[in-house]
Amino acid sequence: MESLKLTRLLSCNLSTNIVSLSRTGCSYWPSRQLGFGYLLRRSFQNGNLTVVRSKKTGNAGGFGGLTDGSNSNAVQDEEEEEEEQHGVMLCIDRDVSGSVIGLQLIPQSGDHEVIDSEEDVATDTKEKDQDIEEEKLETRVTYNIVFVTAEAAPYSKTGGLGDVCGSLPIALAGRGHRVMVVSPRYLNGTPADKNFAAAIDLDRRIKLHCFGGEQEIAFFHEYREGVDWVFVEHPSYHRPGNPYGDSHGAFGDSQFRFTLLCHAACEAPLVLPLGGYTYGEKCLFLVNDWHAGLVTVLLASKYHPFGVYKDARSILVIHNLAHQGVEPAASYKNLGLPSDWYGALEWVFPTWARTHALDTGEAVNILKGAIVTADRILTVSKGYAWEITTVEGGYGLNELLSSRRSVLNGIANGIDVAEWDPSSDEHIAFHYSADDLSGKVQCKTALQQELGLPIRPECPLIGFIGRLDYQKGIDLIRWATPELMEDDVQFVMLGSGEPLYEDWMRSAETTYRDKFRGWVGFNVPISHRITAGCDILLMPSRFEPCGLNQLYAMRYATVPVVHATGGLRDTVENFNPYAEGGSGEGTGWTFSPLTRDSILKALRTAIMTYRDHKSTWEGLMKRCMERDFTWESAAIQYEQVFEWACIDPPYIM
Numbered sequence: 001m002e003s004l005k006l007t008r009l010l011s012c013n014l015s016t017n018i019v020s021l022s023r024t025g026c027s028y029w030p031s032r033q034l035g036f037g038y039l040l041r042r043s044f045q046n047g048n049l050t051v052v053r054s055k056k057t058g059n060a061g062g063f064g065g066l067t068d069g070s071n072s073n074a075v076q077d078e079e080e081e082e083e084e085q086h087g088v089m090l091c092i093d094r095d096v097s098g099s100v101i102g103l104q105l106i107p108q109s110g111d112h113e114v115i116d117s118e119e120d121v122a123t124d125t126k127e128k129d130q131d132i133e134e135e136k137l138e139t140r141v142t143y144n145i146v147f148v149t150a151e152a153a154p155y156s157k158t159g160g161l162g163d164v165c166g167s168l169p170i171a172l173a174g175r176g177h178r179v180m181v182v183s184p185r186y187l188n189g190t191p192a193d194k195n196f197a198a199a200i201d202l203d204r205r206i207k208l209h210c211f212g213g214e215q216e217i218a219f220f221h222e223y224r225e226g227v228d229w230v231f232v233e234h235p236s237y238h239r240p241g242n243p244y245g246d247s248h249g250a251f252g253d254s255q256f257r258f259t260l261l262c263h264a265a266c267e268a269p270l271v272l273p274l275g276g277y278t279y280g281e282k283c284l285f286l287v288n289d290w291h292a293g294l295v296t297v298l299l300a301s302k303y304h305p306f307g308v309y310k311d312a313r314s315i316l317v318i319h320n321l322a323h324q325g326v327e328p329a330a331s332y333k334n335l336g337l338p339s340d341w342y343g344a345l346e347w348v349f350p351t352w353a354r355t356h357a358l359d360t361g362e363a364v365n366i367l368k369g370a371i372v373t374a375d376r377i378l379t380v381s382k383g384y385a386w387e388i389t390t391v392e393g394g395y396g397l398n399e400l401l402s403s404r405r406s407v408l409n410g411i412a413n414g415i416d417v418a419e420w421d422p423s424s425d426e427h428i429a430f431h432y433s434a435d436d437l438s439g440k441v442q443c444k445t446a447l448q449q450e451l452g453l454p455i456r457p458e459c460p461l462i463g464f465i466g467r468l469d470y471q472k473g474i475d476l477i478r479w480a481t482p483e484l485m486e487d488d489v490q491f492v493m494l495g496s497g498e499p500l501y502e503d504w505m506r507s508a509e510t511t512y513r514d515k516f517r518g519w520v521g522f523n524v525p526i527s528h529r530i531t532a533g534c535d536i537l538l539m540p541s542r543f544e545p546c547g548l549n550q551l552y553a554m555r556y557a558t559v560p561v562v563h564a565t566g567g568l569r570d571t572v573e574n575f576n577p578y579a580e581g582g583s584g585e586g587t588g589w590t591f592s593p594l595t596r597d598s599i600l601k602a603l604r605t606a607i608m609t610y611r612d613h614k615s616t617w618e619g620l621m622k623r624c625m626e627r628d629f630t631w632e633s634a635a636i637q638y639e640q641v642f643e644w645a646c647i648d649p650p651y652i653m
């Protein structure tokens with residue numbers, strides 16, 4: 001018998017493989033999932049799981065999903081060598097009429113390792129390597145995944161949430177999962193509206209019960225890069241500005257608009273026949289930030305009591321705990337939740353945070369409701385997963401989050417390495433790679449020219465990109481700038497946000513004419529050019545759940561100087577000049593505490609290294625570029641969490 005590398009495949013550290021069986025009682029994992037040229041067939045008899053391993057000689061067949069029992073042609077082709085293993089049934093999937101539509105099975109404890117005898121081990125090294133390669137790439141179990149998010153690039157983006165929800169779904173789809181992303185169909189009367197041009201009206205109107213009546217919404221759909229992009233259509237998503245506000249400030253009806261999103265997202269898997277068939281009830285909802293938070297509460301309070309979505313799981317992904325969706329308690333009745341679920345969202349401000357003596361501090365907090373009802377909780381880095389359980393980082397939710405520590409994990413974001421690739425980036429004038437960095441200095445002089453700065457390739461160019469708000473430490477940058485400008489450096493900032501800082505950036509341009517540029521606005525091409533053209537990227541964030549700009553910077557050989565917090569500390573390795581026999585180790589500078597002086601000190605160390613230690617700097621640039629920030633490795637970690645979510649029963653039934 002030839003080698004079958006199933007050991008790692010079937011003996012994950014969870015000791016569990018969940019296998020779905022179709023109505024017919026057996027299904028096939030296409031050979032791509034199992035290693036080269038094999039199929040697994042599983043049948044269920046008398047409460048036991050039988051795994052039949054077959055060598056397949058015909059075509060590998062499609063990769064259409066775990067429960068696709070339609071590979072009958074492939075079955076006919078196979079030349080079976082059967083061996084049996086036994087397991088137990090975890091649960092039965094039924095449709096609304098009670099008919100069995102699928103089964104979840106778990107291999108019998110101790111039986112789930114398939115270890116071939118030594119004689120079986122293939123001698124052909126090439127084939128072995130190929131098997132291992134395949135195995136590394138393959139997904140063990142596929143899921144129906146429903147992302148719910150307020151933004152998803154390229155359709156909508158105001159920050160990192162859009163980036164993540166625009167690229168992680170594609171990575172997961174690429175690993176064999178069926179993935180839907182549900183977000184609003186924003187139209188603001190600008191050229192950005194064309195982002196939605198390829199999405200077609202599915203002609204499926206539904207009525208949602210919230211805000212004192214029936215709200216009719218429609219669904220638009222685009223299938224792109226293996227993902228079902230579903231857009232919720234409602235007039236409240238059509239207005240100037242970004243998803244959250246306009247030049248006059250934040251929109252006053254965010255609770256309404258995102259309540260619609262959540263109700264619609266709960267219905268979408270049930271009512272939309274995408275590609276011919278619905279996602280159905282057995283879904284994994286990935287609920288991103290407070291805007292989507294009502295999904296977990298709806299599943300627990302509105303669907304589960306009626307036996308709907310009982311095999312679904314919800315995972316709350318926290319990108320930023322500072323925004324929680326807090327509104328007056330009286331707004332609870334608008335949310336379309338049963339009245340006896342008020343406690344899940346109930347939130348009482350501490351006395352010091354109340355506005356006047358008669359203020360009882362009572363509010364509803366949607367993110368809190370999601371934390372209470374989600375099956376699992378994720379944040380976008382390990383460091384931040386810990387920080388949010390502390391008083392300093394918990395924004396009032398630290399005790400609640402601590403109480404759910406057993407289901408709380410952190411996974412650092414990846415980046416879209418195709419969009420952010422210095423060797424092919426369409427937004428930059430010159431291209432470069434770790435093997436040939438010469439294009440980087442050309443990008444620098446092109447940027448200096450574009451910004452009207454003196455063209456000085458030898459002058460250290462520092463960059464900042466981000467939202468201009470308290471989180472990003474803009475006040476400290478403003479405070480440190482006068483002293484920084486005494487050095488022979490150039491500094492360019494791109495950002496929009498608080499008017500105070502926008503005005504300061506404009507005025508600093510006048511004060512430091514030859515040294516400072518402040519680009520006020522949101523401009524993706526410029527962000528690429530700054531990332532490529534600068535030598536150093538500054539990120540003095542007060543807190544940073546993950547941070548993407550430091551990852552982009554490293555990919556572009558721009559050395560990050562960051563506050564040692566959250567995801568910044570997890571992803572930037574502090575430079576150690578003495579390591580590796582003096583050739584150095586690390587990818588940037590992580591400073592702490594967050595003060596004006598430590599920002600200046602870290603920047604000056606970086607500047608001195610850039611000026612006086614050219615080969616050390618080149619080593620830093622190369623190490624930055626060699627880091628793996630692909631979504632692939634993050635997606636594998638997400639799959640681990642999916643498995644954990646499915647092993648446990650739903651948190652609230």
Ligand SMILES: Nc1ncnc2c1ncn2[C@@H]1O[C@H](COP(=O)(O)OP(=O)(O)O[C@H]2O[C@H](CO)[C@@H](O)[C@H](O)[C@H]2O)[C@@H](O)[C@H]1O
Nearest residue numbers: 159160161319466495521522523524527544545546547548
């Ligand atoms: N003016 C501008 N013009 C063009 N592009 C601009 C821009 N301002 C910001 N961007 C872009 O927006 C993104 C910002 O991403 P970040 O992760 O740094 O921050 P954000 O705080 O929005 O995200 C939150 O969610 C993400 C995702 O999980 C976490 O990484 C992060 O820590 C958390 O605060 C980057 O792609 C950046 O280039």
